[in-house]
Amino acid sequence: MELPEILFNPLVRGILGLCLMGAIFLGAMAAVWFERKLSADIQQRYGPMRVGPHGLFQLVADAIKLFTKEDIIPKNADRILFVAAPILLMGSVFLMLVAIPFGAVIFDGNTYPIAATEMDISILYIEAMSSISIVGIFMVAYSANNKYSLLGAFRNFARMIGYEVPLGICVVSVAIMAGSLNIIEIAEAQSPLWFIVLQPLGFIVFVIALLADMGRLPFDQNESEEELIAGWITEYTGMRFGLGFFAEYIHLILGSMLIVLLFLGGWNLPEFLTSNLILGIILPTAFFLGKVVLVMLGIIALRWAVPRFRIDQVVDLSWKRLLPLSLLNLGWVIALGLLGV
Amino acid sequence: MDEVEQTEAEQTEVEENEAENFGYDDVPGVTLTDSNAISDFLKKTKVQDVLNWGRKNSLWFTVNAMGCCGVELLSTGMAHYDTDRFGIIPRNSPRHADVLIISGYVTKKYLPALKRVWDQMPSPKWVIAFGDCAISGGPFYESYSTHQNVDEIFPVDVFVPGCPPRCEALIQGFVELQKKIEAKKDRGTEY
Amino acid sequence: MDANTIIDSLSGQFPDDIYDTDVESGIRILAKVKPENVVEVCRYLKEDLSFDHLGCEFGVDYPDRNEIEVVYLISSYDHPVVLTLKAILPRDNPEIESVVPVYWNANWYERETYELFGVKYINHPDLRQLVLPEEMLGEWPLRKDYKGFPNKTAKNLV
């Protein structure tokens, strides 16, 4: 039995993509709520309590407020860039979203990933799009004509240049192991054994580099609230600030998804669990998203449990530690391949 | 005759506007966007209630420790007192803040900086005068260096008396501000 | 090092510049110094008597005597004696040599004394206002005849 033909109609797929966008927005709001509650828990306080049960609607209030704030464009700012930059930032994050599957439906023995598109080089595409967001951040910071922002932007670039390399090498080793550049095939290649087991070193390097890529503590030098006020986003008010803020959290979710897809087995489940029709539709996606939420919570908790590196230490860590380690991992993967594992 | 009067009236209006805007010239890097017809219309409808609900529940304040009260301000934002329960969090950048807390004596040297912080904040924005020094000069009312009558410079919504007030008092001040916003009686928005 | 030996050594070294010495207690001594030679005295104190800690430097205004005293509180990290060194300047044109070459941290003290009392420091590396806004320079607010105090502009007094 095949899935109904209508599901493969471009229009329907477009609508599906829009739904995914909505879902990711909700997910980002949930992530912010998780962040505030979890940080409060780590810091021995309550966090949002008054707006809705346990502050559930806190983010709605914040969003309403931010979206109705005065929109200030500094006099000496580059107006065009200032307006365009947050949109570019958000756009690059959404472009990443296009290629990432949100789970899969197993129907009659066939796997149908829930993704807006399927492309053969999706992992390469995601990497490329993720690099565009750096340009977005730099534009945000540069256009505002603020020295704190500019310092944040420089730090961002220094960090990114360092961490894109080990990140890329880790992705390459995963791709070699899976024999494909398609992220869906990579996820499915882990059906007997997750890649974290086969290349633990790669996993560690990948997670650290990805943390740096997302700008989470201990790598949030571009924001570093105590030195640079708010770093790259200092001059932005209201809605534009909200866009940048949201883009960060969407990036966080996408990063968690990438970790699960590349190393933690994606949606793969033993066959007897998915043979049932309903279970086959629900379980893989639930399993996948459950893992994503766990990874996300881990990353959030890490943020509140560590201090911040200095920028030169960050760059040191990248070039002197992570790069050799990622190359070592690549060699290990090739050796495994030669041995035929 | 009427026309002439009208144009004259217009002219003075324009001049007044210019004079108003002129004040912002000494704050480089700030341009103002005025309220538009949509928001004027919305103010007459129920939508404004929803907006006010959002605003009152998300009062972010500037971290602006200026004196004894500044220490209590820090303590209030931290664990134990935890203003985050009310959705009130400290923000370092004035651009992201809604509430300016004047937490101490405003000196003649500091006043321009404080004014600039205030001008950098996007409206709607509110001021809380925290502590006796901000209200009346406190123990330093006769000093040669402090600037008195801060409430004539900033549109203060809530006064929190005490020298310094306890943290609970600041939270109470925030709650009063929330009530004012909900009742549309605050000075941060023009109704 | 005890108080009497310090006083003796100091007045022995500078018989013309040090006068009115006094031992208040075992750890507090007092001496007056001629303003012309304050730097040499300070250098001697620092290098030979191990008074390596300039605690403070400030002015006291005496309009009746038409004098401004510049007081140096010099102590040591090694012994507990604190020396109060006073230089007396005329009130109309108070000028004194800066001790920044000897005690580096006198920098801010001298700037502050300058803006609050109007004491001019000769050879100070960077003599300008420290705590007051620039437009208040020249009012010398800590002098006794300062007119701006008390400030009567406060309205909301309870």
Place this chain on the structure above:
Amino acid sequence: MLEEKVGPSEMIVHIGPQHPMLPGPFRLNARLRGETVVDSEVEMGWIHKGIEKILENKTYLQGITIVDRICYLAALSNEEAYVGCVEKLAGIEVPERSQYIRVIVEELSRLQSHLLGMGEYASFVGFVSMFMYTIKEREDVLSLLDSITGARITHSFLRFGGVKDDIPPGFRDDVKRVFPNVRKAIDSYEDMYSTDSIYRARTVDVGVLTADVAKDLGVSGPPLRATGVPFDIRKDEPYLVYEDLDFKVCTETAGDVYARIQVRLDEMRESMYIIEQCLDQMPEGPLFAEDTPYGKRSPVMRIPAGEVYHRVEDPRGEMGFYMVSDGSDKPYRVKIRGPVYPTLQTLPPLLKGVKVADIVAIAGSMDTCTSEVDR
């Protein structure tokens, strides 16, 4: 000043007066080449209140309220220095019980100040949670202080020749309840500081102040003791009953940021030890000496003419008052010698050549109290 020297590919960043790293407003103008600080200067006076002038126009008793507000984190040490000046000038005897109570409140004040300073420092290097923890402990200590003095940070508790109130009945039990928790917390902070590699990377060998330079700059307090100089006025020039108490001067030798934090951690333990000794040794007795003309109920008092310098050990170093009295009911001149004033002057030389992030770390480790510098 800095503007004249800006070279190519350099820029000046004005940090402050409104900036999260500052417990009070001051301004640091840093000339940067990329991320590296080439030169910097400190601008003061954003909260200059003219306390010295105000004190000249207040009676001696009214002055106590004002000196509280010199530094809001060490109000009791300020009071001790001020009250001590008057007591020396007028020759007022303080009964032993009052002296012990003074030591207790001053050490509690030191404890809360160090807790705040240390936590603040942690948040400067990016670990906000630590700030929350120390604030939590600080609230407990503040409630102890609150139970004695009736205020959280500005106490107006000391009087000439005594203290305002005796310690409350349940105070000993409260101390027994709070101190073990604080000790445990301090141990865990120390554990974290010494093991966390990011912390160590941010603190060890950062902002090194050598003993010679520190002496030359007139530094006192924890920044000086971190360089190995055992300069503590409680030992060198004992006031109150510190002579009868057993405590050690905490020193480190490295002089870097890590050592400064470590000195504060050790000092907190010593403070708690001192308070416990005081509670054990404290004799019964009156708070004020019998038949003294001065005391709790003498709002107007005339002090014999004279000059005096009295110094005490503030949480941040040497706090001294120089008081000139002309025999009237108001002091003729009061000079406040604060410990942070020279400490803050060390920033420009220390910041030469460090990265921007270290500005915050170094300035934070000095535990500056701007209000006291400006007065």
